[in-house]
Amino acid sequence: MSKTDKNQFGFETRMIHAGTPPEPITGARQTPIFQNTSYVFHDADHAASLFNLQTFGFIYSRLTNPTVAALEERIASLENGRGATCCASGHAAQILAFFPFMEPGDAFIASNRLYGGSITQFGKTFKKFGWQVHFVDVDEPENVRQALTPNCKAIFVESLANPGGVVSDLEALADIAHDAGVPLIVDNTMATPYLCQPFEWGADLVVHSMTKFLSGNGTSVGGCVVDSGTFDWSQNDKFAGLTEPEPAYHGLRFYETFGDMAFTTHAHAVGLRDLGATLAPMNAFQTLLGIETLSLRMDRHCANALEVAHFLEGHELVDWVSHAGLDSSPYRALAKKYLPGGAGAVFTFGVKGGYEMGVKVVESCELFSHLANIGDTRSLILHPASTTHRQLSDEQRVAAGAGPEVVRVSIGLETVGDLLADLDQALQLAAKPGKHAAE
Amino acid sequence: MAEELIYSDAYLRGILGRVRTIAMVGASPNWNRPSYFVMKYLLEKGYGVVPVNPRAAGQEILGIPCIATLAEVPGAIDMVDVFRAGEAAGAIVDEAIALRETKGIAVVWMQIGVRNDAAAARAQAAGIEVVMDHCPKIEYGRLNSELSWGGFNSRIISSRRRKVHIR
Ligand SMILES: Cc1ncc(COP(=O)(O)O)c(C=O)c1O
Numbered sequence: 001m002s003k004t005d006k007n008q009f010g011f012e013t014r015m016i017h018a019g020t021p022p023e024p025i026t027g028a029r030q031t032p033i034f035q036n037t038s039y040v041f042h043d044a045d046h047a048a049s050l051f052n053l054q055t056f057g058f059i060y061s062r063l064t065n066p067t068v069a070a071l072e073e074r075i076a077s078l079e080n081g082r083g084a085t086c087c088a089s090g091h092a093a094q095i096l097a098f099f100p101f102m103e104p105g106d107a108f109i110a111s112n113r114l115y116g117g118s119i120t121q122f123g124k125t126f127k128k129f130g131w132q133v134h135f136v137d138v139d140e141p142e143n144v145r146q147a148l149t150p151n152c153k154a155i156f157v158e159s160l161a162n163p164g165g166v167v168s169d170l171e172a173l174a175d176i177a178h179d180a181g182v183p184l185i186v187d188n189t190m191a192t193p194y195l196c197q198p199f200e201w202g203a204d205l206v207v208h209s210m211t212k213f214l215s216g217n218g219t220s221v222g223g224c225v226v227d228s229g230t231f232d233w234s235q236n237d238k239f240a241g242l243t244e245p246e247p248a249y250h251g252l253r254f255y256e257t258f259g260d261m262a263f264t265t266h267a268h269a270v271g272l273r274d275l276g277a278t279l280a281p282m283n284a285f286q287t288l289l290g291i292e293t294l295s296l297r298m299d300r301h302c303a304n305a306l307e308v309a310h311f312l313e314g315h316e317l318v319d320w321v322s323h324a325g326l327d328s329s330p331y332r333a334l335a336k337k338y339l340p341g342g343a344g345a346v347f348t349f350g351v352k353g354g355y356e357m358g359v360k361v362v363e364s365c366e367l368f369s370h371l372a373n374i375g376d377t378r379s380l381i382l383h384p385a386s387t388t389h390r391q392l393s394d395e396q397r398v399a400a401g402a403g404p405e406v407v408r409v410s411i412g413l414e415t416v417g418d419l420l421a422d423l424d425q426a427l428q429l430a431a432k433p434g435k436h437a438a439e
Numbered sequence: 440m441a442e443e444l445i446y447s448d449a450y451l452r453g454i455l456g457r458v459r460t461i462a463m464v465g466a467s468p469n470w471n472r473p474s475y476f477v478m479k480y481l482l483e484k485g486y487g488v489v490p491v492n493p494r495a496a497g498q499e500i501l502g503i504p505c506i507a508t509l510a511e512v513p514g515a516i517d518m519v520d521v522f523r524a525g526e527a528a529g530a531i532v533d534e535a536i537a538l539r540e541t542k543g544i545a546v547v548w549m550q551i552g553v554r555n556d557a558a559a560a561r562a563q564a565a566g567i568e569v570v571m572d573h574c575p576k577i578e579y580g581r582l583n584s585e586l587s588w589g590g591f592n593s594r595i596i597s598s599r600r601r602k603v604h605i606r
Contacts (some may be wrong), residue, residue, distance in 0.1 A: 017596045024601040056585035083591040147570030
């Protein structure tokens with residue numbers, strides 16, 4: 001149903017059904033994998049209508065594909081957005097999110113506690129596009145207001161930050177963004193739409209690395225940008241890419257023509273068309289399957305993670321634990337507000353003994369997998385300072401919650417007692433002088 | 440702020456299913472204007488569309504002669520599609536009400552961004568169905584799974600097998 005009947009079906013129902021009615025020609029109930037590049041036109045006029053964006057339909061899978069579109073609608077539904085654009089990875093989604101409105105010389109503000117790969121992408125690679133990022137400690141939202149410049153086009157934060165159990169004050173940040181006439185972009189990867197609904201708090205765009213909890217089994221790299229459809233791109237002259245004539249479409253004005261569908265239309269018709277970071281249909285299918293069980297998995301991920309966090313907090317070889325579900329966390333109140341269903345399953349802890357001890361603990365695990373990912377059914381462990389956050393300066397690492405003693409875990413769905421036992425034996429083994437598993 | 444407009448899927452489906460001919464007030468001969476997009480789409484879907492625009496009268500839009508006023512449209516009009524700003528919409532709605540009997544006008548549809556609650560109330564009192572601040576192309580596409588192809592949230596969930604019509 002339209003507009004206000006938006007929540008007629010519950011989250012779990014939409015997790016399974018949104019975007020995926022039975023395939024009408026064959027009746028196939030599970031979504032077909034359209035392993036296909038191009039689509040036959042009825043005639044030349046139909047082709048012209050499609051190329052002019054005058055009608056709905058498929059041309060070529062770099063732009064749109066039916067399996068990918070099913071996933072897009074499902075995520076748009078779960079986030080309560082207007083539309084979504086899926087793409088090859090979470091990092092591709094971050095480029096697509098900025099691309100419609102950023103020009104060389106433009107700037108944006110981002111949290112200094114983002115996932116390390118995002119800090120590198122924004123700080124180093126975006127610079128080559130002439131896009132400038134200002135990293136700010138967003139724990140004090142007023143810092144963001146101070147950092148605003150006339151060429152600032154957006155504010156970017158993570159709802160729940162990777163790796164450190166840090167929660168952003170989305171409502172306060174949305175107010176600051178809207179006072180400045182710019183959109184708030186939220187990376188909702190760690191929380192997923194099951195735990196956090198950024199649009200409810202005023203966010204305008206949401207990005208995901210679907211590689212993590214959405215696909216859930218560590219099978220597929222993918223990303224997504226979701227548009228709320230509620231940001232007014234014509235309120236000032238900052239968003240010419242959406243409001244002014246688009247030369248690549250003979251002077252079409254996207255916002256005037258497509259209204260609340262402008263961003264998503266542009267992200268496909270210009271963004272994916274020209275950047276080319278398209279999601280493979282097989283990966284879309286795997287991610288659709290993953291999302292079917294999202295709520296069940298997230299409940300167990302969160303319950304297991306909280307138990308592991310409590311255990312580590314009481315462990316003699318552990319200095320501190322940073323998990324927003326713990327009473328000791330400075331983010332506990334924000335987590336209660338923005339993540340009522342649980343504070344996620346990825347968190348960090350500090351081992352006694354610094355860098356070396358951190359490396360040894362990771363190498364001493366039997367059940368936890370030592371690898372650079374999060375959001376798998378399996379429990380994962382990593383020493384960020386020597387891996388994912390290696391490219392950063394010491395200062396950036398500490399700001400990002402990835403100092404030398406920090407170990408990151410992504411808690412899976414195994415029997416929780418086995419996880420506690422594995423971490424305990426790894427900590428004990430690592431603490432033994434001169435002896436550990438890797439030697 | 441005015442309250443959000445809510446139209447059930449059944450209401451919109453009913454209108455788009457019954458209507459055959461549409462007079463599009465504010466139709467443009469420029470191929471990259473929104474009204475041109477909507478007219479082309481509705482023609483493709485089998486609706487009869489008559490463009491109405493005094494400034495383009497005498498020209499053809501998509502091969503169909505553009506008419507200066509609603510009253511001059513030859514034949515019956517099931518629906519008036521208003522592509523004019525909210526203030527201008529009031530006069531168009533009143534014209535539609537006056538022509539209701541002679542033209543058989545049953546629906547007035549105002550495009551996205553076009554809303555005039557007082558005019559809508561007058562039309563409804565005259566027995567005309569009203570939709571405001573929506574687009575018939577988008578709603579037709581949404582109700583027929585086409586909007587979903589672009590990654591949009593249709594808000595439609597169903598496990599029934601959709602009928603595919605063969606023309
Ligand atoms: C929070 C967050 N955002 C973005 C990304 C990038 O996603 P991808 O690896 O799918 O490009 C990651 C990946 O680690 C992440 O954890």
